[in-house]
Amino acid sequence: xSSSAKPQxxxxxxxxxxxxxxxxxxxxxxxxxxQAEQPLPAAPTLNASIWLSDSGSxxxxxxxxxxxIEIQFWYKAGFRYDGQHKxxxxxxxxxxxxxxxxxxxxxxISLDQxxxxxxxxxxxxxxxxxxxxxQTVALLYHPKLNNxxxxxxxQPSSSLxxxxxxxxxxxxxxxxxxxxxxxxxxxxxxxxxxxxHHEYIHPKRLFASIVGDVNERSAGIIMETLLPNSRRHPAxxxxxxxxxxxxxxxxxxxxxxxxxxxxxxKQSQQVRLVKDYLLMQVLQDLLPSQIKWVTGQSNNTIYLxxxxxxxxxxxxxxDWDMILRAKRRLASHWLQQAEGAKALSRYLVHLNAYDLPVxxxxxxxxxxxxxxxxxxxxxxxxxxxxxxx
Numbered sequence: 081x082s083s084s085a086k087p088q089x090x091x092x093x094x095x096x097x098x099x100x101x102x103x104x105x106x107x108x109x110x111x112x113x114x115q116a117e118q119p120l121p122a123a124p125t126l127n128a129s130i131w132l133s134d135s136g137s138x139x140x141x142x143x144x145x146x147x148x149i150e151i152q153f154w155y156k157a158g159f160r161y162d163g164q165h166k167x168x169x170x171x172x173x174x175x176x177x178x179x180x181x182x183x184x185x186x187x188x189i190s191l192d193q194x195x196x197x198x199x200x201x202x203x204x205x206x207x208x209x210x211x212x213x214x215q216t217v218a219l220l221y222h223p224k225l226n227n228x229x230x231x232x233x234x235q236p237s238s239s240l241x242x243x244x245x246x247x248x249x250x251x252x253x254x255x256x257x258x259x260x261x262x263x264x265x266x267x268x269x270x271x272x273x274x275x276x277h278h279e280y281i282h283p284k285r286l287f288a289s290i291v292g293d294v295n296e297r298s299a300g301i302i303m304e305t306l307l308p309n310s311r312r313h314p315a316x317x318x319x320x321x322x323x324x325x326x327x328x329x330x331x332x333x334x335x336x337x338x339x340x341x342x343x344x345x346k347q348s349q350q351v352r353l354v355k356d357y358l359l360m361q362v363l364q365d366l367l368p369s370q371i372k373w374v375t376g377q378s379n380n381t382i383y384l385x386x387x388x389x390x391x392x393x394x395x396x397x398x399d400w401d402m403i404l405r406a407k408r409r410l411a412s413h414w415l416q417q418a419e420g421a422k423a424l425s426r427y428l429v430h431l432n433a434y435d436l437p438v439x440x441x442x443x444x445x446x447x448x449x450x451x452x453x454x455x456x457x458x459x460x461x462x463x464x465x466x467x468x469x
Contacts, residue, residue: 123441135283144423149292152429157280160253167260247328279315291426
């Protein structure tokens with residue numbers, strides 16, 4: 081009975097086999113290592129035109145192929161300007177939103193600490209466009225401010241996030257409360273809202289953008305028609321001193337106050353902000369949907385839920401490989417801000433409102449690329465201390 085012969089390997093053959101295995105491992109793993117270290121993509125070149133309207137508004141324009149003409153109006157009328165009438169900016173924004181629905185305008189209205197934001201999706205059809213512009217001008221500069229609805233809106237609301245915000249900001253204008261208090265709302269009359277509207281929904285207090293399938297001359301005509309001169313005097317801005325970095329926490333929730341976009345005078349401050357952005361991306365990866373970032377002129381505000389889980393995950397899970405992946409996701413998010421007319425109109429008004437350069441995205445990408453493992457670990461340890469109070 082014959083038996084199969086066992087293969088015989090010499091020492092030289094075994095050494096050669098080991099060498100080939102090592103080479104294969106290097107070849108197979110080298111592309112992955114190189115991929116992790118690839119440079120971030122470049123930002124698109126924006127050929128934006130910038131001008132002041134006859135009524136004093138600063139406008140950014142960029143042409144784009146789109147079915148609609150996308151326009152953004154950011155009025156310096158956020159709740160930081162409420163003064164003693166806490167809640168009046170919120171009431172005005174809600175009344176304008178209600179009237180825009182009644183007029184069936186393609187419009188969205190929102191409010192934050194700095195701005196009342198109006199988004200327009202106008203038709204490219206000349207007849208429809210003319211009608212929409214007329215309706216928009218009537219709403220923005222001659223609103224009805226429905227008194228019966230105003231009475232219904234005088235309802236304050238409280239929440240843990242608002243309580244923590246007031247604790248973190250103290251006497252700063254960003255403290256709010258955005259929706260006012262029972263006492264402040266009861267004292268706000270329709271006449272008070274009219275006065276606030278005349279002084280703050282004013283062309284000289286406006287940052288705007290327009291993006292669409294129109295040339296610069298047509299864009300200028302549209303914006304001049306939307307922004308007539310006002311005989312009224314705009315409100316003046318009181319000085320706003322940034323709040324120092326602070327935090328407040330309760331019941332597994334926290335608010336962290338960071339430097340805002342108007343505090344970027346030095347490159348080191350710009351790099352610090354990019355690291356903050358990267359930190360937010362990392363935190364989102366650790367616990368999706370449990371974090372909210374609100375951009376501000378004076379300060380940025382971070383809302384954290386499930387704080388105990390965040391603390392544990394930050395200690396255990398944020399290794400350098402995760403940071404590299406987060407860098408690419410953050411870069412991708414930034415690039416998407418310039419894709420399509422709607423996103424681009426919002427990005428341009430963002431640059432406009434925060435007085436950022438047209439190449440701001442590329443500068444951020446450069447700063448993001450420059451973050452090394454050592455510089456990130458030093459920054460991360462500091463943040464870990466702040467977020468594990």
